[in-house]
Amino acid sequence: MKYRFDVRGDTLHVNVSDVLTFEDHEAFNPVVREIENGPDPNVIMNLQELKMVDSAGIGLLLLASDRAKKKGKSLKVSNLTGHVAVVAELFKFDQLVDVVN
Amino acid sequence: MPKQALQNLAVVSREFQSKLEDASILIITNEELARDRVARVLLNADLQCLEFAENFSSASIAVNEHIPDLVILNTDLDAEANLEICRRLRSLLDEQIPIILQLPRDDQLTRLKAFRAGATEIITDPSSEGEFILRVKRALERKNLVNQLRKDQSRLQQDLQAAQNMQSALLPSEKNIAKFSEARNVEIESFYEASNMLGGDWWYAAAIDNSRLGIFLFDLSGHGVTAAINAFRLQLLVRSLKEYKAEPGLWMSTLNNELEKILPAEQFSTGFYGIYHKRKQTLEYVNAGSPCPFVFRKNGKTFQKLDSTGPILGCVSEIEYEAKTVTLKSNDRVFLYSDALYEDFDNPDNSLSSQELGEQISDILVNQKVEEGKFVEAVIQRMVDRTGKSKFDDDLTVLSMKVLPPKSIQEYCRTEAVKDCVWIASPQCDTISEELIEYLYGEYGASLHLGEELPPGSQVDFVITDEANLDKLQIAKENSTEFLSSIVIASSAVNQDIADFVLPETADIEMLKTVCRACREISQQSQNLRQEVSLRKSAIGTINNGEFSFKTLIEARNLSTMLAIACPNADLVAIGLRELMVNAVEHGNLEITSEQKQKLIMSGSWKAEIDRRLEMPQYVNREVVIRYARSSKRITFTIEDEGAGFDYAALDQETPSETTYRGRGIALAKQLAFPDIEYLGCGNKVRASIDL
Known part of the structure; x- marks a missing residue:
């Protein structure tokens, strides 16, 4: 998994790419920390370049959403494509977090 | 570093120190002076367990x-000679035992050769x-660390193995699968494998009732120990959630x-929770x-996908899960799986969509000759062949x-001995419907x-026959278990006391089912009672006289097991x-007549x-x-109720009487336990004795 932060206005854009799996737990920590501790009240997780996600990867996205919520921030997940979109549909992800495409 | 971690390190360090002092060191030298020098240096460093050898031959004996x-x-x-010995x-x-080689000169080629010859350290x-x-101490410390690591690894492996066995035990046993499948006329095949000893998948099957079978499949996120612990917690929850089990939507929401x-x-x-209904043929x-x-239909030629009806579990509460129903026909297959079957994270483009997976499986069903019971195996083999990965x-x-x-009716006609047989002895009887x-x-x-x-060697538990085949009752009795x-x-x-229940030819299916259930309950209660008695221990055998009172059937049951232990x-x-105690409550205190009881049982009330x-x-x-009296020769129970009594003079002492239920109870008591039963007073008191 790779990630890139990009702040536009009061929104933190997190671009996640490659694959997001069980092995990425440690690597994802800085993302969660930035969402929790950064100054921006809005977060958009852009998954445009994410090719594949497993159940643990979905867990990490849920964790990010939970931490944002606890800090009173708005978190949206955007641009779900390919395998990620299929998993999101299967899991009814849109009933758990804000999904925008 | 946290304080506790530092303390732990200190403990480990002290342990190694003491292990170093106990380390046995073999010194191979052919020089007396060298031997004395090495020994002195080691002794000064508190390394005292020394052995000596002069050459390879004596060293190998010592080893x-x-x-x-x-x-x-x-x-x-x-x-070169030293290298050869080394x-x-x-x-x-063992490779973990360090060999320290002392060489006279330092040249790179000799050092390389020495390491290749198995030296751990070169001085x-x-x-x-x-x-x-x-260098000696470091070599010993490394060896101890490796030893410790091996031990820890072995212990962890054993723990994981034990946990893996525990997890496997949570899956339905083959015996249970066969039982559920046989009774619901389905064939179930299953496969389970954790990716790393422990896993987060769990499936389960449970009978909802006579006709319905519940099938559950769960996949906890992640894998390994965390997922496995969550799987344990989940199965405890699933087993404890009895409410709404027949309503999958409500059940899943709970x-x-x-x-x-x-x-x-x-x-x-x-x-996933699905309830297969055998009679309605629905899921x-x-x-x-x-x-x-x-759901694969028409022998695999077509398939239907059962899409998600709600989000994943455990994230957000108060979600209403929608239940859907599909009809199934003979030879249709319901196919469930976890995502590892079609996902390939090493090569994402090689993962299958659900449509592609369905087509692959369909191809197996249509074009591949698969042995009976080997379908799941064939699907897994197809996936292994596709990815080239066996794991x-x-x-x-x-x-x-x-x-x-x-099944056709003929398939229920057995030719081999049937244990605990439920025998329909008059298949031609119109009242005994296919339903x-x-x-x-x-x-x-x-x-x-x-x-x-009746197949020879069978043991009959329960028999249903008609007027034209009354002789089958006798055959059943002669080949019965204790509780026919x-x-x-x-x-x-027909005389009403020839059987436990005599039902009219016009009895409808619901009445027949109710009476069959009652028969089953009677038999199960008796068997449970036997098991309970075998488990109990009591001091009642040391009491000579006692008086006990009870009101309900549950109290009667509990008291009967306690008192029986003395006998x-x-x-x-x-x-x-x-x-006898149930008679006293039902027919004595509560004044329910035998005829009333029969009607109540038939109506299920x-x-x-x-x-x-x-x-x-x-x-x-x-x-x-109930009064209990024990002498050296006999035990006597006297049971007295507050009812009006009954005409015990009419009671045939050998066979059950017209008063079917009371008579049946007395006959059973006589047959099983008390050769001597006597009614007293107006019939509200009975005395039963056993000779010791």
């Missing part, structure tokens, strides 16, 4: 007798005593609420994010349930036998005693009527008193 913790090789032979020694010793002369000791309370934000489970299901299950990326569960064509036979098959599965002949229940379908002219053949006495009467003002204060 055979006792494996050293470290070897020091220091001879005045040339380098090579031969290494072949005798070239001249070297200081301090360096020498440091489970979701419970999981949401215990799972952290990043953990969740997918879940009512709810799918909380499970990879879309399939799946994640935990894998695959389940297939095939609906079998309805009743199907119902009994659902209840008893392979124990059901239909036919006028019987139903006769007959015209009203020989306690399990049979418990049943006999219970019959017997228990409710007992409870109702126990609350009625005229009965609420009535008690039964």
